[in-house]
Amino acid sequence: MNQPENPTREYLAAPVKKVGAAAWLKDNLFNSWYNSLLTVLTLLALGYIVPPFFKWAFIDSLWNSSADACRDIEGACWSIVPQNIKFIILGFFPEGQEWRPILAMILLLALVIYSKEKSRWNKLLAWMWPVGLIIMGTLMYGGIFGMPVVETDQWSGLPLTMMLSFFGMVMAYPLGVLLALGRQSKMPAIKTLCVVYIEMIRGVPLISLLFMSSIMFPLFLPDGMTIDKVLRAQVAIILFTAAYIAEVVRGGLQAMPRGQYEAADSLGLTYSQTMRLIILPQALKIVIPPTVGILLSAFKDTSLVVIIALYDVLKTTKVTLQNPQWTGYSTEAYVFLAVLYFICCYAMSSYSRRLEKELHTGH
Amino acid sequence: GKDLDAVKKKGYIQAGVNGGVFGFGMPDEKGVWKGLDVDTARAVAAAIFGDADKVKYTPLTAQQRFTALQSGEIDLLTRNATRTLSRETQLGLNFVQVNYYDGQGFMVPKNLGVKSAKELDGATVCVLPGTTTEQNAADFFRTNNMKMNPVVIESTSELAKTFFAGRCDVITSDASQLAGTRAIAPKPSDYEILPELISKEPLAPAVRHGDDQFFDIVNFTVLALINAEELGITSKNVDEMLKSKNPVIQRFLGVTEGNGKALGLDEKWAYNVIKQVGNYGEVFERNVGVNTKLGLERGLNALWTDGGLMYAPPFK
Amino acid sequence: MTDTQPNKSSEPIIKIVGMHKWYGDFHVLSDINLEVQEGERIVICGPSGSGKSTMIRCINRLEEHQQGQIIVNGTELTNDIKNIETVRAEVGMVFQHFNLFPHLTILENLTLGQIWVRKTPKKQAEETAMMYLEKVKIAEQAKKFPGQLSGGQQQRVAIARSLCMAPEVMLFDEPTSALDPEMIKEVLDVMIDLAEEGMTMLVVTHEMGFAKSVADRVMFMDAGQIVEQNNPHDFFDNPQHERTKLFLSQIL
Amino acid sequence: MTDTQPNKSSEPIIKIVGMHKWYGDFHVLSDINLEVQEGERIVICGPSGSGKSTMIRCINRLEEHQQGQIIVNGTELTNDIKNIETVRAEVGMVFQHFNLFPHLTILENLTLGQIWVRKTPKKQAEETAMMYLEKVKIAEQAKKFPGQLSGGQQQRVAIARSLCMAPEVMLFDEPTSALDPEMIKEVLDVMIDLAEEGMTMLVVTHEMGFAKSVADRVMFMDAGQIVEQNNPHDFFDNPQHERTKLFLSQIL
Amino acid sequence: MSDNLPPSTEAPMPSKPPFWRDEEKRAIVFQVVALLVVGLVSYYLYSNTQANLERQSIATGFGFLDKEASFEIGESIIEYSAADTYLRALAVGALNTLKVSLIGVVLTIILGTLIGIARLSSNWLISRLSALYIEVMQNIPVLLQLFFWYAIFYEAFPPPRQALNPIDGVFLCNRGMIFGVPEAHAAHPVMGWVFLVVLIAGYFLNRWGHKRQDLTGQSFPALRITAAAAILLPGLVWLLYGAPTAMDIPALRGFNFQGGVTVSPEFSALLLGLVIYTSAFVAEIVRAGIQSVGKGQIEAAMAIGLRPGKVLQLVVLPQALRVIIPPLTSQMLNLTKNSSLAIAIGYADFVAVTNTMINQTGQAIEGVALIMLVFLFFSLSTSLFMNWYNKKMKLVER
């Protein structure tokens, strides 16, 4: 509706808004007495913590030196990281082959970045992920194109962490969806099985499952049959993650209005068609943000595989610290790890938040 | 035997190692495995394949190690495991010749003024959860009518830091570890290891029941290391020693044939072991000896001729 | 009960005999008997909760009945999955809230059933779809998503979606009651077109103008029973039952 | 501006003088002047975005004005929390989307304000509540939760909730525009009853029938200003401003 | 009204389809097959395990539980010494887990709520810092955080001989916080009983106050009166008993402080780590919960004249809680499960104790099974309670 200009209407500028730093401070930090108090207390606390930390981390620190040089300084000995970076990041991967895990990680990163745009979510992408992961696996394992075979027990460090979490996620996803469908099922036996599974797994700590996979699993198998250690941990992570995904997906399924099922039924679609074509595409989209949340915890939780002596980044760091030369600098090493984890997780979580917003404003 | 055949078929030995004990079994900053236990496994590979590098390592936790051996995941366990009766019988393992005599001890800061473990009543004790460390410590305090406050932390480096920060009055662990821990102290001379050893910890490699031939090979490989030291054969002089007129040395190095055949190995097996890994003395000095960060004395691990316990039977 | 069947004699396309339905202990539908001839147009009205929706939902087995028979085009509705699928493919349904699939374009909404149920080649399915979209006068919206259409347009798409399956019978459950007054007309127009082409239709609605102009028969339901049915003229001008009279007095 | 105050002379119950309001830089309300006498019934209309809602929300300080004065029953609205509470307790507000508290029963919705603001004993509060529920004709729903009522019923509860506080003035912000046609009537009936009892009312609505039959004065707003106000008769039959004429031609 | 008859036999019944096309029968077959597969796989694994255990002559069973544990545990709520049984050792571990989880849950909810609200604060600094806190704490593995807090506790405090003594009877050192408690005296149980009685009386007083408010509209300061009585009356008892002031003051004897009560650095670090990590998640949950309550609700509440505090108490929180409770439950469970990382920083939780037990006895299967059982018990009982509560809180809708 195009309104004719109202003759009586005179637009006034808004009353002068206070601008400048002082006004900003007043508006944002000192707008009431308790806010002022909070501000002052917070600033005091920051003043107490930040300068000494800054001095330790940046002023009195050494960044790339021998371990002996670090003995004489007050500050941080960051040298532990560059001096051991190959082992911390790549672990046992044979010398001369380092490009392979690095390339695999870059590939993964590229895939993640490519998947960022919502507009690129289509069938192609759905295929790119498994194919990409297979390529990564091949790169790591080798055996073709003249790449020497690198057994899984030499996979370690960051690639192991990434593999355990991403493979874990990709494999756990379909399992989780099946479990969620099972839990929604009208068949009591199926439903009970799924509920029991989900609640059992969610009820116990991941480390007890890892214990299981490492100590007890060999006992489950017939004599002489062994299964790769990494694979066992991977299976434990998949089983664990699947239970969590199942619960998230169930939330999505429950959010689907009954009308969608009815419309699909009245078109004559079968149960599997209804799920595949109508319900899951919508339900899974709704739950993308919490799913990313699970990926995040899976990523953080892989650090628990130290408990069964797999060499993820945390374990490689710990081993580095076992070396008497470096034992004293665990704080620095752990800070490095914390930053590493933080960067990865923060990237994922801020992405998931953006996604949540985008999906929210969409229909 | 079946285990030996399987190993030969694979072309390498799968060895279970600790993975986190400096000087015994741990990867260095390049990811290469180093340590006394690692060298033991390498010696076995040298004996069987003539190539010490034909080993793959599986790092194991204390809980995993015996199951891993039983289930066939590994062929050989060289993970500072204490030889005990129940393990040999109930767990179905055979321990071979001991490659390190250890014992549980205590270390205290000198300024506490404690001279004997018997003076530790009421102390806070940092304990590394080994398999029996906690039990040994508790037993010792109980027999001496003392009270203890344990602080049990899983990782050596964390535990060491905790101890140096003064969280505990005393730290207990195998003596070999204590020496290493002291070495990394901000000021090693501030700490001293108390004289008492409260337990016997003969650390030995182990194999499964059921393949005596493989057991013999591993056993005699360890003994060969000791024997070589007794005979004065080192990796440097082993080639010259081949020309030695001493019949004992000739037999040992396979110049005079017989030993190899008896074990089902190449006659050059001992030569390969010494050439590629060195004798026990070399292995010890290289990994844990006084010139390493651990700085351990030979002590009980010296040859019997030097007052230690290392003693090899005749190789004939 | 005044029964005014239209002058057709063949086997009825829908036949309901002594049908009962319970929700738990609650007896929603009681002794429903109904015959619908091919091409007949039936309007069902009645107070809220009287079981109108439940009845037509039984016809394509969105609800299960516990007693009696429902026979659609010769196929009886039982637990037999095969039969249910046959019936559903022959009966189209239009819901009050449209229930379009929001993640698919309009065109995909229309081709889905054809491709997966009828196994029609995609190209042909799209042609059919476009034909029906033109019929409901929104062919130009084919590439849009349901969320981008107005309610009236969405309901027309929903009708087209059902039509694409070339059903023998169309069921409408209050198709206009979620719409604004101006959109109601759009949808009713489409339905009148359909009626004129001879489609068999069962329509739950309170649009009495529609009932008067197109229905062959108007049915009044109350408390799970069919109270009265008659041709629209007699139904509105001369209702027999007290209940019907009361109801009509309220809504007209 | 044509000003047709009703023939009352006492101090006005609402007095707005030269009031301006900005959202950031956007000048939503410009120089609003308004006097409302006790018992007066004012209908406010105008195109979307013209500031109708904003204006009445200023009256009970759901929005803050930046310039000018708003005096309600002798209390001026300033930052003073005490004044704001006084005013809010005297001014009832009915929202377009009812905003009932879904976690409380209907009865609890009605007694909440009485108990916590007016400190009325619970029993008495309940009696008052039941009285008003009867007035809006849904006393039998008292124990239900809002989610169990229809939209029209919910809006009637919302009106009753305001009335329970015995306000001097009732503000209605498009109280019927979220409702189905049949429910609109229910709610308008209640409002007409109120008007007949002499309640002071400011109603934002586009129900012109309502305006004609109950309003003492109809106000037309555009672009944040009161363009024209008059008694309903003159307003509808003889609008003065071009803008008003255009608007009326579109909605009538 | 239609008659409410059960299905009669007169009307024609629907005819029966062949069983392979019958939905119901298909479902039964499908379920039987699924159960069979699960059963068979379980049996297969079970028989393998049996065979393996036999072959490796591993003893199974829980008989070892009443053998002497012969190891010490750092801290314990109940009496324990190395001479006690494994069962008791495990109980000590389970209680320690319970202790850190319960206290952790309470603190986490408090801290998380505060930070969640701070995140919504109008103070720029506060809301930014809360956002930073949430980001950092959520995105670093909790294990690393535990190392960090533990290091602070043992590095930042002096050894016992130079212990800080901020208030009389309270010592801070790297052995923890040690504080004095009153020496046992006949007055104490009496004071306890009086306190309890006051609490019970307070409860009824509060109910009476509500009733009075219902009747007269006047509120009654029952809480304040109860609080005052809870302090004053036991104090009076104490005076009547002659005001015994003897304290069990910790004193440095030998290596450590003797007497008093000690809060160990391990416990503090674990508690702090878990609370800080989990509270970041809780903060987000609380924020989302509060934001989920529509603006209209707040406006409506203000429009009937409720004060901001009451708006929060009567309208916002009851609605926000419904959104908050389910994810909060999982966070509480996560906290409990994460307490199993205690072993990394030397707190003797259930997993740590079980680990030692496994090491000593080699009963790995039983040990892992026990861990799982105990945690399942914690989890399921929490879930049950929370589900019950959630159902109670659910909105009634059409």
Ligand SMILES: Nc1ncnc2c1ncn2[C@@H]1O[C@H](COP(=O)(O)OP(=O)(O)OP(=O)(O)O)[C@@H](O)[C@H]1O
């Ligand atoms: N799933 C169900 N479980 C229990 N009762 C139900 C269920 N669905 C509907 N009902 C009840 O069955 C009765 C008939 O419902 P139905 O939806 O068929 O009525 P209707 O005539 O379509 O009413 P409306 O005009 O409101 O749509 C109602 O009383 C309703 O409450």
Ligand SMILES: Nc1ncnc2c1ncn2[C@@H]1O[C@H](COP(=O)(O)OP(=O)(O)OP(=O)(O)O)[C@@H](O)[C@H]1O
């Ligand atoms: N919180 C806000 N911030 C900025 N602009 C706002 C805000 N609320 C409303 N507005 C703007 O102020 C103007 C007046 O809004 P208001 O809601 O008062 O209009 P209205 O006359 O009630 O319209 P409608 O008939 O659509 O309800 C509109 O242009 C609107 O976009």
Ligand SMILES: [Mg+2]
């Ligand atoms: Mg209906």
Ligand SMILES: [Mg+2]
């Ligand atoms: Mg408005």
